[in-house]
Amino acid sequence: MKKTRGRVTLPSEQNFLNETKELMERWGADAIRDSDGTKLDDEIKQLDAKIYTTYFVARGHNEFAEKHMEECQQLYLMSQFNTALTDTLEIEFMKGYFEEQLRPDYLHDPKKYWEVIDRTTGKVVDPSDWKVNEEADRVVITKAVPWHEYTVSFLVFAVWDPTQMYNHITNNWGDKPHDIPFDVRQPHSNEYMKNYLTQWLKDNPDTDVVRFTTFFYHFTLVFNNLGKEKFVDWFGYGASVSVAALDAFEKEKGYRLRPEDIVDQGYYNTSFRVPSPAFLDYMDFVQKFVAEEAKKLVDIVHESGKEAMMFLGDNWIGTEPYGKHFEKIGLDAVVGSVGGGATIRMIADIPHVRYTEGRFLPYFFPDTFYEGNNPVIEANENWLTARRAILRNPVDRIGYGGYLSLAYKFPDFVSYIEKVTDEFREIYETIKEVKPYSGLKVAILNSWGGLRTWQTHMVAHALWYKQIYSYLGVLEALSGASVDVTFISFDDVIRDGVPEDVDVIINAGDAGTAFSGGVQWKNEKLVTAIRSWIYNGGGFIGIGEPTAYQHEGHYFQLATALGVDKELGFSLSTDKYFVTPVKEHFISADISEYDFGEGMKNIYALTEETEIIEYSDGEVHLSSHPFGKGRTVYIAGLPYSEENTRLLMRAMYYAAHKEEEFLKWHASNVYCEVHAYPAIQKMAIINNSMQEQKTIVYDGEGNGKEVILAPSEIRWEAILHEG
Numbered sequence: 001m002k003k004t005r006g007r008v009t010l011p012s013e014q015n016f017l018n019e020t021k022e023l024m025e026r027w028g029a030d031a032i033r034d035s036d037g038t039k040l041d042d043e044i045k046q047l048d049a050k051i052y053t054t055y056f057v058a059r060g061h062n063e064f065a066e067k068h069m070e071e072c073q074q075l076y077l078m079s080q081f082n083t084a085l086t087d088t089l090e091i092e093f094m095k096g097y098f099e100e101q102l103r104p105d106y107l108h109d110p111k112k113y114w115e116v117i118d119r120t121t122g123k124v125v126d127p128s129d130w131k132v133n134e135e136a137d138r139v140v141i142t143k144a145v146p147w148h149e150y151t152v153s154f155l156v157f158a159v160w161d162p163t164q165m166y167n168h169i170t171n172n173w174g175d176k177p178h179d180i181p182f183d184v185r186q187p188h189s190n191e192y193m194k195n196y197l198t199q200w201l202k203d204n205p206d207t208d209v210v211r212f213t214t215f216f217y218h219f220t221l222v223f224n225n226l227g228k229e230k231f232v233d234w235f236g237y238g239a240s241v242s243v244a245a246l247d248a249f250e251k252e253k254g255y256r257l258r259p260e261d262i263v264d265q266g267y268y269n270t271s272f273r274v275p276s277p278a279f280l281d282y283m284d285f286v287q288k289f290v291a292e293e294a295k296k297l298v299d300i301v302h303e304s305g306k307e308a309m310m311f312l313g314d315n316w317i318g319t320e321p322y323g324k325h326f327e328k329i330g331l332d333a334v335v336g337s338v339g340g341g342a343t344i345r346m347i348a349d350i351p352h353v354r355y356t357e358g359r360f361l362p363y364f365f366p367d368t369f370y371e372g373n374n375p376v377i378e379a380n381e382n383w384l385t386a387r388r389a390i391l392r393n394p395v396d397r398i399g400y401g402g403y404l405s406l407a408y409k410f411p412d413f414v415s416y417i418e419k420v421t422d423e424f425r426e427i428y429e430t431i432k433e434v435k436p437y438s439g440l441k442v443a444i445l446n447s448w449g450g451l452r453t454w455q456t457h458m459v460a461h462a463l464w465y466k467q468i469y470s471y472l473g474v475l476e477a478l479s480g481a482s483v484d485v486t487f488i489s490f491d492d493v494i495r496d497g498v499p500e501d502v503d504v505i506i507n508a509g510d511a512g513t514a515f516s517g518g519v520q521w522k523n524e525k526l527v528t529a530i531r532s533w534i535y536n537g538g539g540f541i542g543i544g545e546p547t548a549y550q551h552e553g554h555y556f557q558l559a560t561a562l563g564v565d566k567e568l569g570f571s572l573s574t575d576k577y578f579v580t581p582v583k584e585h586f587i588s589a590d591i592s593e594y595d596f597g598e599g600m601k602n603i604y605a606l607t608e609e610t611e612i613i614e615y616s617d618g619e620v621h622l623s624s625h626p627f628g629k630g631r632t633v634y635i636a637g638l639p640y641s642e643e644n645t646r647l648l649m650r651a652m653y654y655a656a657h658k659e660e661e662f663l664k665w666h667a668s669n670v671y672c673e674v675h676a677y678p679a680i681q682k683m684a685i686i687n688n689s690m691q692e693q694k695t696i697v698y699d700g701e702g703n704g705k706e707v708i709l710a711p712s713e714i715r716w717e718a719i720l721h722e723g
Contacts, residue, residue, distance in 0.1 A: 004425045006030045009399030013038040027421045045206040053207040059161040059179040071186035072157040074242040078263040079152040084144035093152040094137045098223040105155040108243045115259040120148035153259035162221035201304040209307045217317040232460045235271040240286045272513045290318030291325035312336035322453045327352040341389035341479030346454035348395045355396035364402025376416045388480025391675040437676040440483040440503045447514035449489025470597030470637030477645040490520045498533045503656040508543035521549040521557040535628030539655025543635045563610035563625025567602040578605035581612045587650045597637035631655045646670040663702045669695030681719040
């Protein structure tokens with residue numbers, strides 16, 4: 001592979017000049033960045049590279065914040081559930097929260113901005129029937145109903161930035177001052193953020209790229225009384241709430257939000273909740289404000305002749321890169337952390353920026369770079385899962401973070417990253433702006449639609465959870481598959497129907513969640529639009545508990561189309577005779593062993609027309625069913641693996657009635673894939689494993705030839721015809 005240079009960002013630190021120069025040369029880096037806990041010295045800043053500098057807008061300015069504590073950021077929180085034993089109930093509403101992070105807001109009238117709710121009835125308790133004891137941080141209810149449960153929804157000031165707090169506690173920073181987050185919706189804070197940035201740009205002439213980390217509002221991260229994470233939602237808007245925001249919302253939208261619109265019974269509107277109209281209005285309100293204010297900072301950066309980059313993390317709330325207001329910010333770039341293929345696509349597909357950048361793993365931290373460990377293993381896994389997505393749509397740059405001096409101590413790792421950076425540049429220079437071959441157009445259907453493109457089923461960004469890995473596998477599989485992927489919402493379908501170019505719709509998730517749809521499936525327009533679309537030739541794949549909402553004799557509202565339903569006990573008196581699997585099926589042709597992850601219990605076939613593909617433990621886990629001219633497929637769960645990626649691909653082609661096209665630009669071995677680029681007459685054959693693989697590679701006309709690929713190999717070949 002020819003040695004190239006560029007499109008790589010290198011972390012560096014003080015007193016590491018010569019080693020930095022060496023790794024710049026070996027990795028072909030053309031940009032240098034600081035990291036948490038590191039600074040770049042003047043000599044490093046003079047190297048032939050762009051200089052990225054991390055910039056915090058609304059934290060790390062304690063000299064200002066301490067003078068304006070009334071402008072601290074705020075949150076609505078909910079107390080624990082408290083059972084009334086008599087008609088008087090005293091609630092210690094701060095119980096379970098970390099008082100070094102949060103302080104109750106007594107500056108604004110609790111009777112106006114707080115809410116006490118009888119959770120047994122759902123009724124709001126009249127403010128005249130409760131009072132606040134500020135000295136003890138307690139609410140006393142004077143007309144409680146014995147044996148009813150009550151909660152208090154209350155406002156707090158956030159006096160410690162949660163990211164700095166996490167690092168502070170984890171790394172035992174001792175007496176280091178706590179970063180106080182301030183709210184740029186407030187007048188002094190708003191003026192300060194602009195003036196400070198203007199001066200900072202003058203004081204940092206060597207900075208080429210201002211890396212905003214990020215703008216104003218942190219994703220919701222609240223700690224418990226032990227200083228450990230209590231509630232973390234990477235999509236949470238909790239820290240954007242304030243008295244000023246509530247008042248401005250009422251003026252702009254024409255109605256007032258309740259505290260319950262934010263605390264949401266203690267679920268805080270996580271992305272798994274079907275969003276209420278009020279919360280969607282609030283999100284739009286915050287996004288509009290963030291875009292307007294962030295644009296002012298970006299304009300200041302541009303006026304200084306520098307670039308503005310946003311980190312997709314920390315204080316990213318309100319930016320929503322796939323939302324309607326994002327374009328107005330005018331950013332040059334977005335950078336985000338890469339956990340795999342889905343996160344690559346989440347970053348690479350972002351519109352309205354000049355370039356995107358992925359921060360790859362591992363970070364150069366002591367938890368990975370220690371004696372006896374081999375960081376090459378994690379780096380290889382990270383690269384292989386990301387590479388297949390890069391071959392669909394590459395980010396414009398890659399980079400790493402942490403302490404370069406740590407990575408430098410591992411020569412095998414340094415050599416491996418040298419290969420990765422060259423391979424990335426080769427891919428990028430070959431296929432950027434070239435449309436890859438796609439055999440199908442696939443739509444992911446959920447409550448969020450395009451707003452949360454490539455972001456379904458995430459909790460704390462891309463962390464593993466028992467309840468979601470069986471669904472996250474769908475996104476990971478699709479991220480590097482030879483299909484076009486779009487994200488549509490139930491509201492989109494109700495309003496406009498199914499887009500004409502869609503071949504297959506996927507609805508995946510647990511019942512009641514925003515991803516399955518919950519009560520949305522009671523909507524007559526939604527159900528009839530999807531049924532009609534399938535009946536007239538569309539393909540539909542349901543995973544987990546698709547279309548689930550108990551209504552009029554069905555749990556799956558598309559049960560008749562799917563050919564399966566879930567037994568809740570209501571129909572145990574009805575005998576179920578359809579239990580025999582088919583001997584073979586197109587969908588399962590490449591599968592040696594099934595893995596449905598957590599799976600789904602008690603799924604049964606409705607009619608003899610249901611083609612049961614996998615049946616065990618007295619239940620269906622994989623099936624297909626004709627419905628008019630269309631086809632449906634049911635899958636109990638789909639964790640990410642090479643075999644499950646193949647299973648999903650076959651299911652999509654089968655649902656779309658396109659089985660005869662399946663062998664176009666295809667590799668027979670599930671560990672290998674083919675990405676074709678007819679416009680440039682090239683194709684990439686890739687080995688997604690760390691072992692040698694033998695495969696039959698099929699061209700665009702279905703002609704096959706045997707290929708042997710080395711571990712992790714990518715092989716470029718010319719296309720002799722377009723197929």
